[in-house]
Amino acid sequence: MPKLTIDGTELEVAQGTSILQACEELGIEIPHFCYHSKLSVPANCRMCLVEMQGSPKPVASCAMPCADNMVIRTASELTHRTRQDVMEFLLINHPLDCPICDQGGECDLQDQAVGYGYDRGRYSEAKRAVKDKYMGPLIKPFMTRCIQCTRCIRFADEIAGVPELGLLGRSEDVEISTFVEKAIASELSGNLIDVCPVGALTSKPYAFAYRSWELKRTAGIDVMDAVGSNIRIDSRGNEVVRILPRLNEDVNEEWIADKSRFAYDGLKRQRLDRPYMRVDGSLQPVTWDRALEVAAAKLKATAPDRIAALAGDLVDVESVVALGDLMKSLGVANLDCRQDGAEFDTAHPAGYLFNSTIAGIEEADAILIVGGYLRWEAPLINARIRKRLLAGGLKVGVIGEHRDQTYPHKYLGAGVETLQAVASGNHEFCDILRSARKPMIIVSASIFAGGSGIALQALCRQAASMFNMVTDGWNGFNVVHTAAGRIGAVQAGFLPQAGGLGTRAICKAAADGRLDLVYLLGADEIEPSTLGKAFVIYQGHHGDQGAHRADLILPGAAYTEKTGTYVNTEGRVQVSRAAVFPPGEAKEDWKILRALSALAAKTLPYDSLGELRSRMAQIPAFRDGATPSPSGWGQFGTAGQIENRVFPAAMSNYYMTNTISRASVTMAKCTEEFLEFQAQPKTGTEG
Amino acid sequence: MSGKSFFAAEQPTSFVFTDENLRRAQAHIAKYPAGKQASAILPLFHIVQEQHDNWIPRAAMNYVADMLEMPRIKAYEVATFYSMFNMAPVGRHTIEVCTTTPCWLRGSADLVDACQRRLGITLNETTADRHFTLREVECLGACVNAPMIQIGEHYYEDLTRESMVGIIDDLVAGREPKPGSQTRKYGSMNDSGTTTLIDEARQLGVAVQETV
Numbered sequence: 001m002p003k004l005t006i007d008g009t010e011l012e013v014a015q016g017t018s019i020l021q022a023c024e025e026l027g028i029e030i031p032h033f034c035y036h037s038k039l040s041v042p043a044n045c046r047m048c049l050v051e052m053q054g055s056p057k058p059v060a061s062c063a064m065p066c067a068d069n070m071v072i073r074t075a076s077e078l079t080h081r082t083r084q085d086v087m088e089f090l091l092i093n094h095p096l097d098c099p100i101c102d103q104g105g106e107c108d109l110q111d112q113a114v115g116y117g118y119d120r121g122r123y124s125e126a127k128r129a130v131k132d133k134y135m136g137p138l139i140k141p142f143m144t145r146c147i148q149c150t151r152c153i154r155f156a157d158e159i160a161g162v163p164e165l166g167l168l169g170r171s172e173d174v175e176i177s178t179f180v181e182k183a184i185a186s187e188l189s190g191n192l193i194d195v196c197p198v199g200a201l202t203s204k205p206y207a208f209a210y211r212s213w214e215l216k217r218t219a220g221i222d223v224m225d226a227v228g229s230n231i232r233i234d235s236r237g238n239e240v241v242r243i244l245p246r247l248n249e250d251v252n253e254e255w256i257a258d259k260s261r262f263a264y265d266g267l268k269r270q271r272l273d274r275p276y277m278r279v280d281g282s283l284q285p286v287t288w289d290r291a292l293e294v295a296a297a298k299l300k301a302t303a304p305d306r307i308a309a310l311a312g313d314l315v316d317v318e319s320v321v322a323l324g325d326l327m328k329s330l331g332v333a334n335l336d337c338r339q340d341g342a343e344f345d346t347a348h349p350a351g352y353l354f355n356s357t358i359a360g361i362e363e364a365d366a367i368l369i370v371g372g373y374l375r376w377e378a379p380l381i382n383a384r385i386r387k388r389l390l391a392g393g394l395k396v397g398v399i400g401e402h403r404d405q406t407y408p409h410k411y412l413g414a415g416v417e418t419l420q421a422v423a424s425g426n427h428e429f430c431d432i433l434r435s436a437r438k439p440m441i442i443v444s445a446s447i448f449a450g451g452s453g454i455a456l457q458a459l460c461r462q463a464a465s466m467f468n469m470v471t472d473g474w475n476g477f478n479v480v481h482t483a484a485g486r487i488g489a490v491q492a493g494f495l496p497q498a499g500g501l502g503t504r505a506i507c508k509a510a511a512d513g514r515l516d517l518v519y520l521l522g523a524d525e526i527e528p529s530t531l532g533k534a535f536v537i538y539q540g541h542h543g544d545q546g547a548h549r550a551d552l553i554l555p556g557a558a559y560t561e562k563t564g565t566y567v568n569t570e571g572r573v574q575v576s577r578a579a580v581f582p583p584g585e586a587k588e589d590w591k592i593l594r595a596l597s598a599l600a601a602k603t604l605p606y607d608s609l610g611e612l613r614s615r616m617a618q619i620p621a622f623r624d625g626a627t628p629s630p631s632g633w634g635q636f637g638t639a640g641q642i643e644n645r646v647f648p649a650a651m652s653n654y655y656m657t658n659t660i661s662r663a664s665v666t667m668a669k670c671t672e673e674f675l676e677f678q679a680q681p682k683t684g685t686e687g
Numbered sequence: 688m689s690g691k692s693f694f695a696a697e698q699p700t701s702f703v704f705t706d707e708n709l710r711r712a713q714a715h716i717a718k719y720p721a722g723k724q725a726s727a728i729l730p731l732f733h734i735v736q737e738q739h740d741n742w743i744p745r746a747a748m749n750y751v752a753d754m755l756e757m758p759r760i761k762a763y764e765v766a767t768f769y770s771m772f773n774m775a776p777v778g779r780h781t782i783e784v785c786t787t788t789p790c791w792l793r794g795s796a797d798l799v800d801a802c803q804r805r806l807g808i809t810l811n812e813t814t815a816d817r818h819f820t821l822r823e824v825e826c827l828g829a830c831v832n833a834p835m836i837q838i839g840e841h842y843y844e845d846l847t848r849e850s851m852v853g854i855i856d857d858l859v860a861g862r863e864p865k866p867g868s869q870t871r872k873y874g875s876m877n878d879s880g881t882t883t884l885i886d887e888a889r890q891l892g893v894a895v896q897e898t899v
Contacts, residue, residue: 131692163758168693168767177693178760 136183273584372444
């Protein structure tokens with residue numbers, strides 16, 4: 001533990017702490033550009049130079065580890081002069097286009113030039129200009145502004161695992177460049193915009209839209225996957241204009257995936273902004289009073305065993321609790337929240353949660369990934385595995401599709417057969433799992449959807465038991481879900497009640513005419529034609545599959561428009577706040593259900609969000625607070641015959657997986673760029 | 688390079704080593720421990736230049752990167768960093784004139800001017816007949832005989848306008864100009880002959896070249 005003195009304060013820091021980190025511990029700000037706490041340290045911007053006693057030259061504080069008896073001065077004349085000089089060099093070739101630069105107002109270079117630079121430049125020669133590169137539909141590069149900090153290169157290499165950026169040339173000619181004028185093929189590419197300290201990499205969809213200080217910031221939770229990334233929703237008036245990550249070391253660190261960041265333009269398209277009712281085969285606008293009257297009449301007139309309700313992938317806990325309470329009070333047993341028809345045993349929460357927690361991945365030393373394609377299903381969990389792998393000593397085995405995971409792994413096999421071999425100890429990978437100290441299994445919930453889900457769950461449990469994945473203080477049994485609303489709805493008990501039907505059975509019963517009324521709460525991922533002649537009430541925010549089939553549409557709010565609770569795949573309970581209002585006559589979903597319940601003579605006992613929250617607190621999972629509590633270990637799943645099959649990815653297109661992303665133009669462009677037309681040459685006429 | 692691509696517009700579509708060069712390349716790769724093959728990239732690029740008219744096409748960078756199991760962009764970084772690797776076709780002879788301070792004080796600007804007049808090209812250009820490329824380089828470490836140039840593997844030192852043009856004339860005529868100092872000076876000897884360590888050399892019985 002080295003002891004050193006910084007600006008007259010003596011302190012002791014952990015071995016390996018850099019001077020810059022030690023200064024931050026003391027609350028002393030050291031200006032820097034190339035240094036980033038999550039990336040490797042190249043020490044090439046020289047902005048963090050500080051004076052060290054005994055050194056003839058100032059030292060780069062980001063790269064210099066603290067040692068005993070060091071005396072550091074961060075406010076001395078030498079340090080001050082050095083910063084001014086470095087800043088002058090950096091600004092030699094930086095254009096003075098701040099007034100038209102999107103980074104203006106939130107630019108490290110701008111801030112530090114004000115804080116540490118000279119008040120004028122002495123350089124009157126020509127500045128260099130760099131040709132802009134093409135970086136795809138998400139990132140707009142202005143390479144003339146680049147100060148060659150190489151953060152983007154390191155992010156692509158280290159975090160995203162796509163080494164496609166490099167620093168070409170030397171001295172005055174150096175340029176950051178992609179491979180061959182191509183887009184960065186990563187689900188995390190949007191983070192390049194955040195790591196860039198200047199305006200060289202900016203957001204293409206947000207280009208020239210607003211100034212950062214004009215925006216209202218709201219703390220939200222992302223619903224594009226079940227990771228529950230913490231986001232900042234920036235809005236102007238009643239429009240969401242961009243989405244940025246919020247720091248949460250336990251969940252998303254400081255990154256978010258591209259779908260979470262860029263799908264927001266889908267919030268403005270295909271919206272349901274007033275109630276509609278199907279009259280003579282076509283949807284006609286109606287008033288709220290009329291719509292609720294019809295819905296209530298239908299609920300009252302239909303026998304409970306001929307009613308079913310399905311909750312979608314984006315629902316918040318509030319609305320799913322309200323719908324569950326309403327349906328249960330009517331005596332409806334046909335409830336389900338698993339639109340993909342997944343079957344898994346919910347007897348014990350350990351059976352369907354990510355028990356080790358996402359941060360827990362960093363402790364694992366062997367990981368068995370079963371099914372799905374983590375890189376698409378939960379990009380940030382995948383990034384965490386890569387981070388752990390780069391730290392050394394981790395072995396990863398994959399059962400499922402053989403695809404690029406962004407990190408080296410052992411491919412074991414395609415499906416059930418391989419899983420059975422591993423779970424019974426007859427596979428070469430078993431030795432690695434056996435000798436591991438903290439082994440982990442990561443199961444994609446998508447494998448539970450192809451039939452025999454409960455037996456597969458038991459098989460995974462068997463593997464976990466066999467390799468001691470659950471011990472005191474360690475639970476390595478993990479399930480990754482893709483739907484943000486899934487865990488919350490499962491824990492709220494929005495599941496088939498005694499004698500009730502599950503998703504598949506509901507669709508079948510509706511098709512066979514055994515159901516008269518189906519209530520869809522944001523459920524759009526089921527084939528509409530399977531609902532037969534049943535009267536369909538659709539409550540949701542987008543005119544997607546569900547609404548097209550609906551006989552009555554009750555317009556609800558999207559995730560940015562309501563204060564709602566979401567439970568991520570770890571079982572972490574998080575609250576997202578409303579940033580804007582729902583469009584037109586649309587309402588917050590729990591309020592719609594509360595109004596409907598009164599008309600259906602089954603008035604829900606809560607009149608405010610506070611009262612609804614009190615009702616939610618009666619459910620243990622939501623009472624225990626924001627952090628996932630260790631759910632322990634228990635019996636779940638039932639062993640049984642499983643037909644051999646392969647485990648496919650849960651989605652065929654990462655960029656379009658729900659109503660919001662399907663309505664997004666940016667996501668459509670990504671689909672075109674990265675998936676559909678990958679092999680075809682550009683024509684040169686595209687925007 | 689600003690505003691221009693680092694790479695030649697016209698690129699061959701493929702590149703492979705000849706059998707002999709492949710053997711040489713593998714010998715270089717074998718010098719490094721497993722997993723560290725990327726360290727062999729510089730000698731491999733030199734072999735590429737030998738085989739491919741003294742420049743590295745993009746296909747060859749991809750070929751070398753794949754052979755060394757490293758990301759292609761990292762091979763581009765290395766190739767574009769070093770001035771001894773050419774990214775576009777060059778002339779048969781590349782004249783590299785040192786213009787760093789000692790050579791400049793001794794008249795390197797005259798050499799550049801003489802080359803430009805004799806060849807009818809400016810710096811970083813190649814003659815139409817593809818015989819000569821003219822380039823300005825930083826210090827080549829022969830300041831003692833400044834001003835100097837490098838052509839291929841040879842240094843030509845103590846140059847004047849006249850001797851510079853003479854070297855080009857020789858090359859044009861297919862003659863091989865004499866490398867080293869162009870005044871009759873021996874090695875890095877002082878202009879006025881040997882002046883130091885003469886007595887010590889005599890005592891040891893070493894022959895001393897006393898005059899220029």
